[in-house]
Amino acid sequence: MTKHKDNQTEEQILEAAKQVFQAKGMDGARMQEIADKASINKAMLHYYYRSKQLLFEAVFNKAFALLAPQLNAILNDDSALEDKIRSFTQNYISFMMKHPYLPNFIIQELNRNPKFIESIKNNVAFPNISKFKMQVEQEVEKGTIVSVNAEQLFINILSLNVFPFVASPLIKAFTNVDDKAYKAMLEDRKTAVSDFIINAIKK
Amino acid sequence: MTKHKDNQTEEQILEAAKQVFQAKGMDGARMQEIADKASINKAMLHYYYRSKQLLFEAVFNKAFALLAPQLNAILNDDSALEDKIRSFTQNYISFMMKHPYLPNFIIQELNRNPKFIESIKNNVAFPNISKFKMQVEQEVEKGTIVSVNAEQLFINILSLNVFPFVASPLIKAFTNVDDKAYKAMLEDRKTAVSDFIINAIKK
DNA sequence: ACATTTGTTAACCAAATGGTTAAACTAATT
DNA sequence: AATTAGTTTAACCATTTGGTTAACAAATGT
Known part of the structure; x- marks a missing residue:
């Protein structure tokens, strides 16, 4: 058979x-x-x-399945918050440099067709913020970081890591850097972004 | 006539x-x-x-002409860095809440058709980073902020402000908030983001 | 008043596009 | 060798789509 x-x-x-x-x-x-x-x-x-639609969905789901574990790394991992931020930033930027089209693709098609969300929510191990939220709240209570809303922090981390890939043509134009220099900047961001975030929330 | x-x-x-x-x-x-x-x-x-192409370009250029002054506010204004960050964040988020489709549209079509960049570079008052760069370098030298690359800081500011609009369906799904709660979060970000940034660079 | 330019419409067109069909081909099964 | 099931191809099809045309209407200039 x-x-x-x-x-x-x-x-x-x-x-x-x-x-x-x-x-x-x-x-x-x-x-x-x-x-x-x-x-x-x-x-x-x-x-x-x-059909084109079904082929597209196959591609989309496969792409999302590639992305999801990256996010779960920061959401569900057991390590300390600061360590997580450092490793996530490092890993995520490395990963994205290998798949530069990915974030834009996901975001774009999700904007165009919001009902896709429901489909992916069930499909793969969909990232969930609850554990991360608890961790942040504990750290705030312990006094190791400033008072910060977990969702906002999550958005900030995501923004700083993802946006430079989503908006690269625009940023390249504004900052007047060529492809090579931009790549070098992204390389720098592997540590610069985590420093930035940790500085922002450290007491 | x-x-x-x-x-x-x-x-x-x-x-x-x-x-x-x-x-x-x-x-x-x-x-x-x-x-x-x-x-x-x-x-x-x-x-x-x-043609469709020319109609599209008319729309695109008009949209970009709406966005450009927003960015020039932080790049070319004379006020102090901290003030600029606060007012930019405040104004930009307010502005975007009124034009939620705008950033996505610009970014998307620029990704799809990078040669557009050249056309807008001449067209309107194209945002230029050089003045902002000088200001940041001066502040670093004065010792009022930590040593930070001006381009990276610019990217960070842009990321934190723009990304939540570009990726709203995705973020809504991850953080499990509905439209109303998301709007409230964006409202919070008008001050939360500037606090975050200033914390991150302050000595 | 009349000719000319500008604005508007309905009908039309060629090309592109997603999708189908029926026949041919390939390789394993009996 | 014949059967069978899965695979591949070329030709075809209906619809959609950006764009055009030619006639008509409304302003404008003279």
Whole structure:
């Protein structure tokens, strides 16, 4: 009952679809371009994924499944707050430099189609803030950090880490730096951002 | 030499186009939908703006022209750094709550079509970081703030202010808050973000 | 009053696009 | 060797879409 040529084609399609969807979005993507990039006939796309919408969802869910564990690292880990912030920043920026299209893709399509949220909320290990919230509240009570709302801190951490990837063309233009210099700045941010955050909340 | 019915139709088109383009992006927007929303015939769009591309550029440039002065407020103003950060955060968040689609629209289309950058660089009073950079360096030298790279600080300020608008559906999902609570959080951020930043750089 | 320019509409068009179909092909099963 | 099930292709299709055209209406200039 095994497929003869295994699922190689299916993988090729998914990889090609990922590239095209992430570069051009759902609306800008063309099935023909995906087929070309996967070196197959356009009809194969429909044979394996039925429709553009379903193919897109497969790509989207796979992308989100890649991102989610990164966030769970800071939300559900047991280490101390300061350590978490440092390791998260370090890891997240490294990860994003390898997948620069990812955050924009997720954010964009989620904005365009908010009902997707419901679908991903069940799907994978969806990041949950509750543990992080408890930890922050404990640290505030202990007096090791200034009084800060956990949600706001979480937003701040996320903003500082994600935004430079989402808005890179704009920031590059404003700061007048080329691609190479921007990469160096991102490299610096692996430590600069955690210093910034920890400074901001330390008593 | 004045147009008889003044430029009412032209304005209607631009307003309708703004709504549709900002909600659906260049690729997702349909000329027919813009025409319907402007209560005119589709041919009129082409009569006034020739093509979808040109209509889009008109909308984009107008949107950017709205955003640019906001940024120049922090970059070119003469007040003290701390004051600037406070007033910018306050004003920017207020402004964005009135134009929630704006940052996403700009960022998205700039990512999709980086050559736009060149067009806006000349067009309007394009934000320039050099004055802000000098100010930060002076403050570092005076010892009033910790040693910090001006570009990085600028990115941080921008990130903390803009990202919550760009990624609102995602953040809402993660933090488990509804629209109303999120609005309240944004309201809080008018002061919380400046406190956070100033704490982070103060000696 | 009349000609000319500007504004507006309905009908139309060619190209692109997501999707389908039916036949051909491949490889394992009997 | 014949059957069967899964895979691949080329040709095709209906609809959508940006854009055009030609006729008509309303201002404007003379």
